Every structure is written in C-alpha cells, then in structure tokens.
Amino acid sequence: MDELAELAASAGAEISERVVQARSAPEAATLIGHGKVEELAAAVKSYAVDVVIFDHDLSPTQQRNLEKALAVKVIDRTQLILDIFASRARTREGRLQVELAQLNYLLPRLSGHGVEMSRLGGGIGTRGPGETKLETDRRRIAKRIKKIADDLDGVRAGRALHRRRRSAVPLATLALAGYTNAGKSTLFNRLTQSEVLADARMFATLDPTVRPLTLPSRRRVLVSDTVGFIGNLPTTLVKAFRATLEEVTEAALVLHVVDVSSASAAEHTAHVLKVLAEIGAAEVPQILVVNKIDRLLASETDTETIRRRLWSHAGGHGNARVVAVSALMGAGMDELLAAIDEVLPVDPLVRATLHLPAGDGATLALLHEFGRVLATRYTGEECDVDVEIPESLSRRLEERRAR
Numbered sequence: 001m002d003e004l005a006e007l008a009a010s011a012g013a014e015i016s017e018r019v020v021q022a023r024s025a026p027e028a029a030t031l032i033g034h035g036k037v038e039e040l041a042a043a044v045k046s047y048a049v050d051v052v053i054f055d056h057d058l059s060p061t062q063q064r065n066l067e068k069a070l071a072v073k074v075i076d077r078t079q080l081i082l083d084i085f086a087s088r089a090r091t092r093e094g095r096l097q098v099e100l101a102q103l104n105y106l107l108p109r110l111s112g113h114g115v116e117m118s119r120l121g122g123g124i125g126t127r128g129p130g131e132t133k134l135e136t137d138r139r140r141i142a143k144r145i146k147k148i149a150d151d152l153d154g155v156r157a158g159r160a161l162h163r164r165r166r167s168a169v170p171l172a173t174l175a176l177a178g179y180t181n182a183g184k185s186t187l188f189n190r191l192t193q194s195e196v197l198a199d200a201r202m203f204a205t206l207d208p209t210v211r212p213l214t215l216p217s218r219r220r221v222l223v224s225d226t227v228g229f230i231g232n233l234p235t236t237l238v239k240a241f242r243a244t245l246e247e248v249t250e251a252a253l254v255l256h257v258v259d260v261s262s263a264s265a266a267e268h269t270a271h272v273l274k275v276l277a278e279i280g281a282a283e284v285p286q287i288l289v290v291n292k293i294d295r296l297l298a299s300e301t302d303t304e305t306i307r308r309r310l311w312s313h314a315g316g317h318g319n320a321r322v323v324a325v326s327a328l329m330g331a332g333m334d335e336l337l338a339a340i341d342e343v344l345p346v347d348p349l350v351r352a353t354l355h356l357p358a359g360d361g362a363t364l365a366l367l368h369e370f371g372r373v374l375a376t377r378y379t380g381e382e383c384d385v386d387v388e389i390p391e392s393l394s395r396r397l398e399e400r401r402a403r
C-alpha cells in the first residue's frame with residue numbers, strides 16, 4: 001500500500017484515504033464485496049475524491065461495477081503505472097513502447113466486454129455488413145499494434161546499429177539497473193558528471209541515457225542509465241520495455257543499485273535479480289551497489305550485515321561484489337570505481353591469423369607492440385601473421401581494413 005501511495009503521488013495524486021479489505025476470496029462482481037463498496041462510496045463522497053486506485057488487478061467487469069457504484073473513475077495498479085509511463089516517455093521509442101503496452105493491456109479487456117460491445121451501431125464505412133463493434137475495435141487495435149511493432153523494429157534497428165558502432169570502438173558498457181527510486185540516476189550523474197533527471201517520484205527515468213566514463217585504470221567505458229523495475233508488473237508491460245532493457249542484457253557489467261534505507265530493500269533486491277534473470281542478464285557480471293548509506297546508522301553500515309540482509313529473500317548471486325555508497329553525498333565512489341575496474345572483464349586476448357600486405361610495417365609494429373606474434377608466413381607480396389592480441393586491437397584493425 002505504501003508503494004501504491006508513492007506511485008499515486010508520482011502520478012500527481014493526493015491521497016485522501018486508504019481503505020483495506022480482508023476477504024478469504026475476491027468477490028467476482030466488485031472484488032471487495034457489497035458492504036465494503038458502500039463504505040468506500042461514503043469515503044469517496046466525504047473526501048470528494050476524483051479517482052479510486054486499487055492495489056489489485058481488476059477484471060473489466062469489476063472495474064465497471066465499481067465505477068457505477070462509486071460514480072468516480074476507478075483504476076488498478078497496472079493502469080496507474082501505465083499512466084505514469086505515458087506522462088514520462090520523451091523519446092519516440094519510449095512513447096511507442098508505452099502505447100504498445102497500453103494497447104496490449106486493452107486488447108484482452110475488450111473481449112471481456114463481449115456482450116455489450118457487440119451491438120451494431122451506425123458509423124458509415126467503419127464496419128462491414130454484420131460486423132460487430134467488438135470486431136472492428138479489435139481489428140483496429142490489432143492493426144495499430146502491428147504498426148507500432150513495425151515502427152519499433154525500425155527504431156530498434158537504428159539503435160542496434162548505434163550499439164554496433166559503439167562496440168566497434170572498444171568500449172564496454174556498464175548498465176545501471178535496479179528498483180525504481182533506488183538512486184540510479186543520482187549515481188549516473190555522480191559517475192559521469194551529468195545532470196539527468198533524478199527525482200523522488202517513481203519512474204523518473206524511462207528512456208535510457210548513455211555517457212562515457214574514464215576508470216582509474218584509464219580504461220574508458222560507457223555508463224547507461226535505465227528504467228527502474230517494480231514488483232508485480234504485468235509481463236506485457238515488461239515486454240514493451242524489452243528494448244530499453246537490452247542495454248542491460250548487452251552490458252559488460254551490471255551495477256545493481258539498491259536503496260538500502262528502504263524497509264523493502266531485500267524484496268527489491270530479490271525482484272531485480274529475478275527480472276535480470278528473466279531478460280537473460282543473469283550471466284552478466286554484477287556489482288551490488290548498496291546506495292543511500294547516509295540514511296543508515298553507523299552501526300548498520302557493515303557490508304557483511306548488509307549482504308546477509310539483502311540476500312535473505314534471494315537465492316544465488318550471494319557472491320556478487322557489494323559496495324556501499326551514497327550517490328547523493330558522494331561517499332564510496334572510489335571504492336565503487338576500484339571495484340568496477342576489478343570486476344569488469346578486461347579486454348580479453350584473442351588468437352587470430354591476419355592477412356596483410358607484406359609492406360604494412362605500421363600494422364606489424366602495432367602487433368609486436370601490443371600483442372604476441374606467434375608466426376609469420378610470407379607468400380610473395382602478402383603475409384599471414386598468427387597473433388595473440390587484445391580484442392580491442394583486433395577490432396581496431398578490422399575496422400581499419402574495412403575502411
């Protein structure tokens with residue numbers, strides 16, 4: 001309920017009243033049962049509320065019955081989150097993703113309306129002979145979904161190209177991931193000296209942002225800030241943001257940020273680990289960044305204690321590096337940077353056979369300087385060189401030859 005209140009506040013709502021109903025089973029018509037509906041109706045009147053938000057999925061019938069009985073708008077948690085997303089999406093891809101999620105949410109609900117919406121109506125040219133409104137609605141939505149999916153494919157192809165270009169330059173990506181409000185954007189700003197929006201509202205970040213960062217080892221990497229996670233998100237919604245989450249799956253290292261000052265920190269950690277596994281990022285090396293330690297008592301900041309607490313709800317991953325920081329105050333940044341340098345899979349060595357013009361002294365010199373030349377075979381004007389070199393050099397050479 002606290003999380004729902006926070007979400008509602010993030011959507012711009014003011015909370016007038018919380019009502020809790022305990023039942024052995026949900027009631028089919030109204031979820032909460034008649035007596036409770038009456039009590040709720042009285043509260044709606046006395047506080048003059050505009051909207052009632054349920055922390056439970058509502059069936060289309062329940063939603064309709066409740067709206068009739070309460071005479072105000074009734075929404076559930078998913079719709080609230082969709083509303084927040086819709087108001088935050090800035091990029092074209094973000095907007096398309098949100099619309100896709102909204103339509104996917106709507107489609108199964110339409111079928112629920114079956115009987116009422118099957119009325120034949122006017123609207124010349126909107127439907128064929130004998131076609132029901134439901135069918136036209138479904139078809140229109142399905143068509144729109146298809147169109148958005150195509151548009152998204154286009155946007156994603158462009159993005160994949162971007163990422164390929166990015167990976168042609170040997171820069172690893174660090175992805176910030178974590179529960180909404182954990183402090184990812186604050187840490188992003190701290191690490192990269194940027195000023196992306198960091199805000200107490202949930203889901204402040206929707207579209208990924210990427211900035212360069214130079215590590216103490218002088219290696220340059222890219223840091224990517226991403227959309228936050230939240231519990232009980234319908235899979236259709238999660239899927240709509242798959243593209244954004246690709247930043248995480250394709251990263252060399254995930255900085256899993258958790259707000260340790262939250263009473264639910266352990267649940268949040270477990271949830272994020274679960275989602276990371278679902279999107280195929282379970283194998284990506286991870287550092288658990290324990291954030292907001294400025295809010296803890298000094299006696300609570302012991303890393304081992306924190307680790308035990310955070311892993312109480314999660315299986316596995318218990319051996320990830322844990323670094324305690326305060327992104328807001330800047331504490332622990334040196335430790336975090338050192339940990340990144342240690343954990344980041346370094347430019348690994350690759351074996352290759354290069355086919356070069358025999359006169360390409362510059363390349364041969366590079367190979368000798370940065371790698372190991374195992375054998376050289378000359379055939380006339382050309383030569384084959386067996387080498388063991390850092391991947392970044394191999395990529396640089398390929399790129400040079402492609403030009």
Ligand SMILES: Nc1nc2c(ncn2[C@@H]2O[C@H](COP(=O)(O)OP(=O)(O)OP(=O)(O)O)[C@@H](O)[C@H]2O)c(=O)[nH]1
Pocket residue numbers: 178179180181182183184185186187197198199200201202203204205206226227228229291292293294295325326327328329
């Ligand atoms: N006390 C304290 N507050 C912090 C710290 N880091 C972030 N915050 C606050 O936590 C709130 C959320 O921070 P963000 O950086 O926007 O969090 P986020 O993870 O990017 O959140 P979303 O983008 O909404 O998922 C803001 O009000 C920050 O000022 C910290 O180390 N200490």
Ligand SMILES: [Mg+2]
Pocket residue numbers: 184185186197198204205226
């Ligand atoms: Mg953010």
